[in-house]
Amino acid sequence: MSHHSSLFDSYSIRRVRPPKNKIGTSAKHDSAISHVMGTATYVDDIAKPQGTLHLAVGKSSHAHARVLSMDLSAVRDADGVVDVLSFKDLPAQTDIGAVFDGEPLMVDDITEYVGQTLFVVVATSHRAAKKAATKAVVEYETLPAVLSIDKALEQELFVRPSHFMKRGDAATALENAPIRIEGHIHMRGQEHFYLEGQVSYVVPCDDGGLEVYTSSQHPSEVQQLVAEVTDLPFHAVNTVVRRMGGGFGGKETQAAAWACLCGIIAKRHNVPVSMRLDRQDDMVVTGKRHEFANRYEVGLDESGRILGVDMQLAGLCGYAPDLSDAIVDRAMFHCDNAYYYPAAHVAGHRCKTHTVSNTAYRGFGGPQGLMTAEYMMDHIAYTLGQDPLQVRLANLYQDGQSTHYGQTIEHFDLAAIMTKLADDCDYDDRRQQILEANQKAAAEGSDKRLGLALTPVKFGISFTVQTLNQAGALVHIYTDGSIHLNHGGTEMGQGLYIKIAQIVANEFDVDLDTVKVSATRTDKVPNTSPTAASSGTDINGKAAQNACLNIKARILEFAAEHFDVAQEDIRFEKNHVYIGDKETLTFAEMIQLSYQNRISLSSTGYYKTPKIFYDRSKAWGRPFFYFALGAACAEVEIDTLTGEYKVLRCDVLHDAGQSINPAIDIGQIEGGFVQGMGWLTAEELIWNDKGKLASDSPANYKIPTAHDLPKQWNVKLYDRKNEEQTIYNSKAVGEPPFMLAASVWCALNNAVASLGDYKNNPELTMPATPEAVLKAVMRMQGTSWDLKTKVDTDTVDSLVKGAEENSDLFNEKAMPQDVRHAKDIDPKEVEGKQTDNQPNAIEHPNVAGARGPAHSE
């Protein structure tokens, strides 16, 4: 129970550190103790010198408009204001699009979303800057705004060309299929709601360079963009990321703008500059998970086996490309989830709307593809009157089959995982009990119904942009035997630092606290990939291992010669080095000896993911090194009177390969699950008809609380080594568990389906809020949702108007009568007009953009 670390034992004791076997499989998060004391330092906690300037942005209030004039005199005159900059004041590069241009740092002429940066205020305090920013007088000429997927499809407004994946002849398969089902599904976006908002702090250096402290998943990209906007060489900008207060994808590209603004002002005034986004600003001005409106047509045989699928996925990308090309691609890659489509045609559209540019979010489009498949499975089951689990199992991939993009399915344990989970959680018995309970409830007129669902997850691991599948690390061993570790991955709470420290400790077989993990810095490990795509441990862990192996090889070579033994007889074990039977040195003594004999004790390590290739122009290849797998079973109870519900129980069996740190991995699974549950049940991202985000604060955007968990919740790891040669045969675990939450949504759907004796698709929407559940319930009961009574529109308007007039004060926003939902769209029309002509993609089939190696997916 002691927290006293042996690392802080006296020097003499450390030199003869006894074996303690502390490598530890479930080591605590490296910052756990400073987390609970509140002393872990985040960017905004860095003590700033007097004279530090603070920034706030002036935001556009129109979704699509020409800025006719900006009167910033009142802003300049406001208390504490030092400087005000607009587009014309930008010194160098003005576009900070991560992959493709299209994201100006500030609006030049046309604003394309509510909240876009018009100007930046420099002031002596955060509050002064924010207050001043509200004083601008801006004249706009409003332009027609496209705010929905269906409008964008109608007008063929895309941020990137549409893309298609094809295997076999889907059209013929559908035509010949005995059963055909058509459906559509609309998924809303999701706010990241990292608890620490976007923040940057930039300090000018005496050599004209910049030191950038930021909360970013992609330090190298921030480095490069700050360098570009300040016209500095990359080497003059150093980015430091010690930790983030949550990322979830939201700090992959979207952290850069604030660092760039700070960098520009720091150069301009030669003082440290700080900027952070308050919660509401953060929610309005940064991108989110993509909303999708998808449709499918599936052909089945009589048993419910899929013969062919035609799917159309349309993502709402916002005004700029950002990472949307790769995100919609990943939605397309995962629109099969775990199911074999013998013939498939998949179209993916990147809809441009006049809203904030959507971005990476845990799963990166995967969940939106996967939910389409799961929704379709439910649809099939309820149409055919079958148990959804049987439909899922019957359509599961088998080894040797290939996906609709040509990747061969190998080591596919999902059937075993699902069966084991079903056995472990008594799926069959409970299903029977629930069927009976629901019949009884119907007979007795009770309002309660139960639902049960077991759903699988298959998630492809690797960046689909091949370049990014590389990583670097830097390991130093000091002469007291303590080890310093850097790598390209960032710590956002996922426990990456401790996992990689465990790998390094394991390589030398020394105590875990011998290894110090330190901030991710672009001057230590250059040209890093973002910590994204669940790849953090996979690639950085291997790079760190390689660095260790380099040093170890030098020591072995030296020791073999020095002690005149064979290298194979030298063992690193329990803080010691055993030189055959001859001699035993402590690790520190061996390091000392090596140093005295002029052996280099520092090394970089490098890794690139093997086996992967993908030709995007043909939409064919092996984009993923392997698949992460898992399954979850959820039981829910709904109240058919009000639509309220409770999640009663969840069981999860997830495949993390040979887990490096089971506690950390389970933390990822549980956290991902609840986040996914939030997306599918409670979190409702809503814009009004002017393109203004209505759900713009935690008062009206509700992420789950502790009460929402199932009280009965069993999470287990599936015990099996990854067949691929990943680091210690582990599997990536960041994103895949997010999609385990599909089970909760499907269980709600199942409970509603009971009202139609499981013979009708309930058409439950996402997120399944109490309102959505009641709507589906009433549909199943044949009760009209539309109000019979004539609405006195005058009354409504006056109420709404009354609310709106005052709404700016306390967030009680009025909404238009129609919360927009994407309508069905005709895929053929779109398909006929869109081509797959993408010169870039064909010239460089595996690079989505031409910016630089470190630019994101």
Next chain:
Amino acid sequence: MISFYLNGKRHELTQLNPNTTVLEYLRLHEGQMDTKEGCGSGDCGACTVMVQRLPNANQSALNDENGDEKNATPPFYTINSCITLVSLMDGHHLMTASYLADNPEHHPERALLHPAQQAMVECHGSQCGFCTPGFVMSLACVYENNRMQTSQETASQNDAKQLSYDEVVASISGNLCRCTGYRPIIEAGLLMSDIGQQREAEQSAVKDLTISLATDAMASTKESIVSEHVPAETKLNNAESKAIAPAISDAGRQLYMPKSLDELNQVLAANPQATIWAGGTDLGLSVTQHLVDHEVIIQLSAVEALKSWSLLDTKSDSSDEGSDNEQAPSQSLVLGAGMSYQQMLPVLEQYFPSFAQVFERIASPQIRNMGTIGGNIANASPIGDLPPILLALDASIHLRHCASNSKESGNDLDNSDSVYTDEIIPLSEFFLDYKKTKLQAGSYVVAIHIPLMHDNQHLFIHKISKRYEDDISACLLAARIDVSVDGMTIEDARLGLGGMAAIPLLATTCQQALIGQAAEVASFEQASQVLSADVTPMTDVRASREYRSHVVQRLLVKCGKQLVAGRQTETA
């Protein structure tokens, strides 16, 4: 001057912008970075800090009147530091996460952690760590109060009561975590009392409960968390109070902290445009979200009379709805407008148990510790949860209008009666329009009068929101159904609606449709059909017009079902 303790050290302030929040004070003035800002609006709990009223500072009239032990150590409670004015800390000890741990060497690996912190570490309860200090404070608070309660109840402190799953969940219901999925945090909450007990078992001496938080196994010379050596001058001299000078001021901005109703009347009469600050759980957002710097603030926290409650005999003329309950007790519960939710809770549990039950769904513990009944009514938000319930309970509101046009010069305490007029009006007449009430400049809410319920009156409250905990009502229905002595006929019905329209209102048409009907579900089904005559709900970010319309009807039916079920199970 305001004075308080921050992490064991005394702070006295006179010159300070009155709009300064506790969080700003901690982070910007004190460089104390262990408290984080997650949302700045009291919704996420990242900024949670723990507070304890200093003993002997301000005597609570609440305790006086109910004969509670005055010597009892005041309980710990949590607040959202982001929206709490620092002036509200006057007379309190404010504690942050780093203070809970003993870390003299300034190295985390060598710190001796509080049981709540230790449990969080052992259960892997932190991932990104940003929300963690807030969770730690919420857990430490429930831990300390539980420990205090156990030691008061039992002579031996060996058997600290184990917290239940539900108690742990309730204690963190105002804290959001986006990383962990909460499971390890709940586990930590369940584990911490074991750790504490183990710690105590390892100690030779049995320590005073509240002090031991700071000294427990910490072997430090740190001042105790309850600073017993608080000098008596924490309370302002009485001589000073006559002048009624601002407690703090800066650059022309002033904050007054009247100590009595008389002082309040005078200060308000002299400053009718002042912002009246009770708990500030809504007003705080004007400072943090809308960047308002209030010029003059009158803070009510020191007016003990506003925090008291009593039972008042009323003449039965108020039973104007033609009921003939001969044995009507004709008593009203009078709740001081300054009572926080948490202070009201035990009172309501006694007199209106079904009202008290809904509290776990109103806001968060942090907000319930600060938010007041008067504030919830006076801010006239259409989504306040108390007004519809109070409407259903036929509550009245006691308003006071203070004016400065009296002949006195304003600071003559003896004639304060002459500077105000009082009125007690039915709450249903108080709300005029969206955010408009009968309150004028210079007015404040003194108290709420709620007639006690008879045996034949039944209160049902239903709240609908996207999230169970800490969410704003899409619809709140509060129904008081009065039945005949035989229980078979509905004699009166009062239906309060919240979240449905620009103001909280009574569904009068629907009420009429219920009165005189049989106390059967069918009557409620029928009456629900005319609800649309009373309210045309709005569509907003929380729910559509359709959902609100359907669900309020269905909730009324649910009330009917509950009424019938209750009659079947109980005899009274």
